[in-house]
Amino acid sequence: MLKYDLVVVGGGPAGMAAALKAKECGVEKILICERDETLGGILEQCIHTGFGLHYFGEELSGPEYAARFIEQVEKTDIDVKVNTMVLDITTNNVVIAINKQDGLMEISATAIVLAMGCRERPRGAISIPGTRPAGVMTAGTAQRFANIDGYLPGKEVVILGSGDIGLIMARRMTLEGAKVKAVCELMPYSGGLTRNIVQCLDDFDIPLKLSHTVTEIRGKDRVEGVTISKVDGNLKPIPGTEEYIPCDTLMLSVGLLPENELSRSVGIRLDKVTGGAVVDQYRETNHEGIFACGNVLHVHDLVDFVTQEAQTAGEGAANYILGKKEYADYRIHTKGINGVRYVVPQRISMDGSEEPVKLYFRVGQVFTNATVKVTRNGNVIYAKKKRKLAPGEMENIVIKPEDLQDFSEGDYLFIEVEG
Amino acid sequence: MEVRELTCVACPMGCQMTASIDNGVVVSVTGNTCPRGKKYAETECTHPVRPLTTTVKVDGGKHPVVPVKSADAVPKEKMFDCMKVLNEVVVKAPVKIGDVIVENICDTGINIVATNIC
Ligand SMILES: Cc1cc2nc3c(=O)[nH]c(=O)nc-3n(C[C@H](O)[C@H](O)[C@H](O)COP(=O)(O)OP(=O)(O)OC[C@H]3O[C@@H](n4cnc5c(N)ncnc54)[C@H](O)[C@@H]3O)c2cc1C
Ligand code: SF4
Numbered sequence: 009m010l011k012y013d014l015v016v017v018g019g020g021p022a023g024m025a026a027a028l029k030a031k032e033c034g035v036e037k038i039l040i041c042e043r044d045e046t047l048g049g050i051l052e053q054c055i056h057t058g059f060g061l062h063y064f065g066e067e068l069s070g071p072e073y074a075a076r077f078i079e080q081v082e083k084t085d086i087d088v089k090v091n092t093m094v095l096d097i098t099t100n101n102v103v104i105a106i107n108k109q110d111g112l113m114e115i116s117a118t119a120i121v122l123a124m125g126c127r128e129r130p131r132g133a134i135s136i137p138g139t140r141p142a143g144v145m146t147a148g149t150a151q152r153f154a155n156i157d158g159y160l161p162g163k164e165v166v167i168l169g170s171g172d173i174g175l176i177m178a179r180r181m182t183l184e185g186a187k188v189k190a191v192c193e194l195m196p197y198s199g200g201l202t203r204n205i206v207q208c209l210d211d212f213d214i215p216l217k218l219s220h221t222v223t224e225i226r227g228k229d230r231v232e233g234v235t236i237s238k239v240d241g242n243l244k245p246i247p248g249t250e251e252y253i254p255c256d257t258l259m260l261s262v263g264l265l266p267e268n269e270l271s272r273s274v275g276i277r278l279d280k281v282t283g284g285a286v287v288d289q290y291r292e293t294n295h296e297g298i299f300a301c302g303n304v305l306h307v308h309d310l311v312d313f314v315t316q317e318a319q320t321a322g323e324g325a326a327n328y329i330l331g332k333k334e335y336a337d338y339r340i341h342t343k344g345i346n347g348v349r350y351v352v353p354q355r356i357s358m359d360g361s362e363e364p365v366k367l368y369f370r371v372g373q374v375f376t377n378a379t380v381k382v383t384r385n386g387n388v389i390y391a392k393k394k395r396k397l398a399p400g401e402m403e404n405i406v407i408k409p410e411d412l413q414d415f416s417e418g419d420y421l422f423i424e425v426e427g
Numbered sequence: 428m429e430v431r432e433l434t435c436v437a438c439p440m441g442c443q444m445t446a447s448i449d450n451g452v453v454v455s456v457t458g459n460t461c462p463r464g465k466k467y468a469e470t471e472c473t474h475p476v477r478p479l480t481t482t483v484k485v486d487g488g489k490h491p492v493v494p495v496k497s498a499d500a501v502p503k504e505k506m507f508d509c510m511k512v513l514n515e516v517v518v519k520a521p522v523k524i525g526d527v528i529v530e531n532i533c534d535t536g537i538n539i540v541a542t543n544i545c
Contacts, residue, residue, distance in 0.1 A: 055494035055542060056480045061438040069480055069496055071543035075524055155482055158492035183481060183510050202441035206434045207477065211503070395458065396443055 012087075013329045015103045015117035016040045017094045017270065020049020021311050022302025022318040023123035024077040027086050029322030030121075035329050038086045039115065041105050043093040047081065048074035049125055050303075051311065053148075055155045056176055058203075062312035073311060094124075097274045101297055119297045119325040122271055122285070123318065126264040126303040128173070138224040143231035147173040147261040151180070160184050162257025166234050167191045168222045170198040170205075172309060172400075174261025179208035188212070189253050192220040192236050194243055197374045199263065199400050201309055221245060222258065231256055264307045274298065281350040282306040288339065288357040289365045290324030291317065299325050306352050306368070309402060313368070334359035338417035346424035347371050347378075349399070358415060365407045369423055371397045378427040380405060384419070397425060428454075433471060435464040448472050476500035480542070483513055483528055488520035488545035495528050498538045508533045520545050 019042030054070030
């Protein structure tokens, strides 16, 4: 059996940053397992710029951002196995992986960092009546076709869902000469970053139809057109609002789901809202020695935050491996209420640490000129005015160590929006 | 005086800004979190520019295309002209990150550079 101090599952930006941080903290034997042929994760196909402004102070494309970390990994003695799929993790921290050269491997690990990223919700996750012709694909698949395989997946496009990948692809297809006829969003607000609406849709006069969905797909072998309808407050199509749009491609950008089969199989507790593990401020799960970071933990819009979070997890794993972990006297919970959909980390380990704790959260609807408040037993310990809060944009707040004194086991910190 | 509401696209934070324009000159900007926002508002209200990213064909590379970007943002109205030029380009592998693929594209004074290896 192979033996490592740390095994990182997934070689995207999260996995690389976690491994590099653990190395920097003094962990000796580290292995990254990546099922793709290269490190870099989803960034390899994200050729648009907008990565790294916070972390590097430069606007990089996805592959450039990834390359900075790949170079750093190559300079260390971190072992990397590409084309290697992790199949299972056992409760005593043995990682089962497979590739062509080594066959089936059992790798024992002191600590494990889960960094498997997320995948797109497939068509099955939303049901659209009609035929099943070619030309229906997720926006991410279309992105891979266009940016890595080098061909345009359609000429007349309708996009369902206004997630960032869909918006980015609307611009990409338009620049390549395709006609994007509409982006339909079921909700009354967009799921993507405002900047992407401005740069990808408004710039090219592509209509964003909020509160609309696709109610029928037509075409035998290839998509010939789709029917879209307006939806009511309960998200049900309103009869009589149907509009037929001829097109050869329907792209789906209806959300991302953390890829947590492995976490489930080892019994890690998952958060129903994020779809990722329940973790503490070091990103340690309820399974001792297993940490999670990046999109497998909760879907991030900015890779810079993925890198930061992964460094936190890498450091947490290093402390655990090197016997420097402070054991918690007790844990308290964080909880989003009144408009806050989720908070990560979900728990704070009270181990006497004097470090501030950064909480990431997302709201469930659009707010303007609202106040974000953190309360404990009815007392406000943090309040900040925000010009705008939107579900598509992750926010963060920092709780000072002095505000984390004198709690008791099971206490709650509530994060809410007022106004 | 003209007042314009805009969303800064200089980074993914997407700050909501208000710019006041007097005689074609931006006299004040509010709502920006950092100086880049102010600069963006000034440019956007006078001569809008956008970063351009796409792919060009590769001969003998690992993949059929390699991603490229404009080293600086190009004038918004020239984006489609630049695309026309780039759709005709075929580069020979190997290519490194930062290699200049097209110099001074469409007389903008801006180079197109590779953003991945191939
Ligand atoms: C289309 C798109 C546009 C984006 N635009 C921006 C932007 O403009 N600016 C920005 O800052 N951020 C952007 N992001 C977000 C950013 O790219 C992601 O948040 C980031 O890449 C997530 O990193 P990750 O390492 O968690 O996941 P990933 O990059 O998905 O990496 C996960 C890796 O794990 C591997 N893996 C999964 N399961 C296994 C297994 N069982 N065994 C082995 N390996 C496995 C996968 O192959 C993959 O390489 C965008 C994302 C997308 C998809
Ligand atoms: S003002 Fe600064 S922080 Fe805000 S979006 Fe623009 S560049 Fe980003």
